Amino acid sequence: MSKPNFTEEEDDLIARMYKLVGDRWSLIAGRIPGRTSEEIENYWKSKNSTSST
Template sequence: MADSSHSSDDTLADSREEISQESKLVFSEDEEALITRMFNLVGERWTLIAGRIPGRTAEEIEKYWTTRYSTSQ
């Protein structure tokens, strides 16, 4: 019985992590403008750009940029 409860907890934790990841990919207008300005200045130096935006990782910035400005269409 404890096993089914444990797997339920794992599923709930996975769901929370997915929601957390999705909300992290939502950027404010200020963040978007800063990313664009920084990209124009330093290019694909995601770590440098992320260092200017508290709470953001280089991976989040790169994912945002590639999904928003991907040229492979």
């Protein structure tokens, strides 16, 4: 399964929206045409996961 490519603009918007509304993925997805809340949540979690292994 390949990760969907997010543009720099989408990444910035997701980060700003997350600061405002937290993990309300469907609300964030409503601001980004063509993206699902699941895609955004998975992207955010994979991008911001901290691996301490």
